[in-house]
Amino acid sequence: MSREIEASRYRANDGVEYLRVGMAEVEGVVEDMTKAGTRLADLFGSMEDEELVIRLVYGREPEPSYAVVQWPVRGGGYPPLSEVAPAAFVEECEIYEQFGLKCSGAKGLNRLVVPPHAAPDFPRLAHRPGRQAPPPHAPHYVTGEAIEFPVGPVRGVGQESLYMGLVTSGEELIDLYLMVWHKHRGIERRLQQLRPQQALFLVERAEGLSAVGNSWAFCRAVESITDVMVPEAVERTRAVALEFERIYNHAASLAALCQATSLTVGQAQAEVALEELLRLNAAAFGHRYLFGVLAPGGVTRGPDVGVIRERFTMAVDELRRVAAALRSTNSFMDRVEVCGVVSIDDARRLGLVGPVARGSGQDLDTRRDHPYGAYRDCRVEVPVRTAGDCLARMEVILAEVETSAALVTELVQAGLRAGSVDLPPAAGAALGWCESPRGESLVWVSLDREGRIRRARLRPASARNWRAFDDAARSRNVFTDIPIIEASFWLTVAGFAR
Amino acid sequence: MQSLFGRSLHIRTIDTGSCAVCESEIRLLAAPHYDLHRLGFFFTPSPRHADLLLVTGPAVRAFDQAVKKTYLAMPEPKIVVAVGACPLGGVYSEDAFVHGSLEEVLPVDVFIPGCPPSPLALLQGLLVAVGRLAEKVDALSFVDDEAGTGEW
Ligand code: SF4
Numbered sequence: 011m012s013r014e015i016e017a018s019r020y021r022a023n024d025g026v027e028y029l030r031v032g033m034a035e036v037e038g039v040v041e042d043m044t045k046a047g048t049r050l051a052d053l054f055g056s057m058e059d060e061e062l063v064i065r066l067v068y069g070r071e072p073e074p075s076y077a078v079v080q081w082p083v084r085g086g087g088y089p090p091l092s093e094v095a096p097a098a099f100v101e102e103c104e105i106y107e108q109f110g111l112k113c114s115g116a117k118g119l120n121r122l123v124v125p126p127h128a129a130p131d132f133p134r135l136a137h138r139p140g141r142q143a144p145p146p147h148a149p150h151y152v153t154g155e156a157i158e159f160p161v162g163p164v165r166g167v168g169q170e171s172l173y174m175g176l177v178t179s180g181e182e183l184i185d186l187y188l189m190v191w192h193k194h195r196g197i198e199r200r201l202q203q204l205r206p207q208q209a210l211f212l213v214e215r216a217e218g219l220s221a222v223g224n225s226w227a228f229c230r231a232v233e234s235i236t237d238v239m240v241p242e243a244v245e246r247t248r249a250v251a252l253e254f255e256r257i258y259n260h261a262a263s264l265a266a267l268c269q270a271t272s273l274t275v276g277q278a279q280a281e282v283a284l285e286e287l288l289r290l291n292a293a294a295f296g297h298r299y300l301f302g303v304l305a306p307g308g309v310t311r312g313p314d315v316g317v318i319r320e321r322f323t324m325a326v327d328e329l330r331r332v333a334a335a336l337r338s339t340n341s342f343m344d345r346v347e348v349c350g351v352v353s354i355d356d357a358r359r360l361g362l363v364g365p366v367a368r369g370s371g372q373d374l375d376t377r378r379d380h381p382y383g384a385y386r387d388c389r390v391e392v393p394v395r396t397a398g399d400c401l402a403r404m405e406v407i408l409a410e411v412e413t414s415a416a417l418v419t420e421l422v423q424a425g426l427r428a429g430s431v432d433l434p435p436a437a438g439a440a441l442g443w444c445e446s447p448r449g450e451s452l453v454w455v456s457l458d459r460e461g462r463i464r465r466a467r468l469r470p471a472s473a474r475n476w477r478a479f480d481d482a483a484r485s486r487n488v489f490t491d492i493p494i495i496e497a498s499f500w501l502t503v504a505g506f507a508r
Numbered sequence: 509m510q511s512l513f514g515r516s517l518h519i520r521t522i523d524t525g526s527c528a529v530c531e532s533e534i535r536l537l538a539a540p541h542y543d544l545h546r547l548g549f550f551f552t553p554s555p556r557h558a559d560l561l562l563v564t565g566p567a568v569r570a571f572d573q574a575v576k577k578t579y580l581a582m583p584e585p586k587i588v589v590a591v592g593a594c595p596l597g598g599v600y601s602e603d604a605f606v607h608g609s610l611e612e613v614l615p616v617d618v619f620i621p622g623c624p625p626s627p628l629a630l631l632q633g634l635l636v637a638v639g640r641l642a643e644k645v646d647a648l649s650f651v652d653d654e655a656g657t658g659e660w
Contacts, residue, residue: 164578170531193523194605504526
């Protein structure tokens with residue numbers, strides 16, 4: 011690496027290494043990182059003093075550190091990163107949609123969240139002056155023996171809106187593509203100008219099923235900027251909330267798996283467990299989905315420890331019974347085995363996170379790899395499977411329920427407390443991370459001198475993992491496998507479309 | 509309800525930009541703890557069989573057409589129930605992305621507040637909606653005006 015690059019390297023408050031480079035060096039840095047096997051975790055743009063700055067976030071596991079490579083875009087274009095790091099493609103599309111900037115020599119880009127019938131003044135994160143609205147996105151052609159079969163955007167009962175274009179030659183699935191613009195609420199744009207305390211409300215609602223995970227990542231970013239230390243007992247309270255969130259999500263995923271395989275008895279049992287867990291959330295923290303528990307600087311509510319001691323094990327036992335019953339149901343196991351395979355290679359190439367990655371041999375978990383808060387003092391077991399199919403993902407979430415349960419017991423024993431530290435006004439930027447039920451959630455926040463948000467980048471795990479859905483669906487599957495694969499991924503459209 | 513709808517009322521759900529949590533509560537309505545079937549409610553995947561449209565989310569503008577099409581496909585008499593704070597405008601203010609209030613797009617009969625409303629609140633809201641639907645049925649004329657008043 012050249013001397014100038016070395017000179018612009020520094021480690022910030024958040025423990026992240028920042029690397030400022032020029033446009034000319036970007037390609038080299040990306041190549042080096044990719045060759046070294048560093049995991050590309052995110053890529054996003056941000057307007058700073060009328061200039062577009064692009065940042066790449068790398069996770070350097072097993073080394074406990076993140077690296078952010080940033081450069082200002084001068085003159086049009088930036089090198090096509092997805093050619094070296096395929097994980098970057100979705101974000102390249104995003105930067106084009108939001109900032110009107112294409113990487114040089116870009117191939118066709120896909121539509122993400124801007125609707126096809128959007129007016130030229132449809133709000134985006136920035137309009138580059140003097141530019142026209144982006145031309146239409148890559149056309150999708152289906153020819154030969156295949157036909158395209160549209161599903162959605164209005165889907166089944168209690169399912170989120172999502173458009174799936176299924177390309178098929180009859181029964182087998184040849185290709186699948188997703189459109190999510192029906193759910194784009196412009197959350198990142200809405201966050202601008204808000205104070206972190208106000209912003210939390212929307213951060214939680216970007217993806218309600220990961221409210222704790224995403225808002226913890228957000229809080230950590232803000233706390234790094236303002237240099238606030240959250241007391242240990244309060245951090246433990248956060249961790250308990252996060253593990254509660256993980257367990258109820260895993261129960262919900264299990265219920266969805268049963269539903270997708272038409273196992274009504276199993277579904278009912280899993281839903282009983284889920285309802286018990288949600289009621290426990292409400293009894294312990296005051297909200298069934300744990301909204302409003304975290305706050306920048308601490309937590310708003312202390313849990314009722316007595317309730318946890320009394321009811322937690324019972325609720326988890328209910329889930330264990332379902333799991334045992336499912337494992338001995340052959341007709342169920344037949345459906346999930348070798349279904350929706352994500353290869354180990356794809357999982358690495360696409361930079362997947364969470365149970366989906368761990369089911370495909372990626373030994374990643376930010377709680378262990380980048381310890382934060384209460385996890386600095388805990389040993390987190392990370393279950394990994396290598397088959398990459400729905401069964402492997404199910405095995406991972408079942409094992410995670412056990413590790414979460416053990417963590418909760420440990421944390422409760424160590425003592426929990428509510429309370430929050432006031433945030434002093436401070437300007438700056440920082441990265442926050444958290445292992446949400448769906449995997450690594452990243453939030454990058456920049457505050458101005460008045461302590462208002464200049465830019466908040468939310469990257470929930472869902473935004474990452476959907477990119478493997480088409481690969482999983484394509485792997486020797488038929489139509490009826492798709493709901494099973496969807497249940498085993500257990501992602502939200504809300505988190506992707508934001 | 510039993511006499512009005514022959515023991516069954518069919519519900520179609522639609523998401524106009526929720527955070528996925530209201531969906532989760534709606535799914536739980538059919539779970540053993542709540543079991544809405546015992547009250548004579550059923551979910552249907554087709555709007556053509558639906559009496560009641562259960563809507564979540566802040567009415568994302570890009571979704572207008574799909575919402576209207578679903579509503580129009582439902583037979584009369586029909587009723588719209590809005591779920592949660594989102595369609596009330598309590599989460600997102602009206603702007604270029606969302607309408608804020610669902611009433612801008614559909615004639616809402618019942619709002620169920622909450623973020624999310626618990627399944628019990630949803631059941632309560634559904635029962636209120638049944639009352640509103642009964643009023644609509646009462647107001648319907650079962651005489652075909654076009655057919656004249658021929659005696660027979
Ligand atoms: S009302 Fe609340 S819980 Fe329901 S979708 Fe909106 S934000 Fe989510």
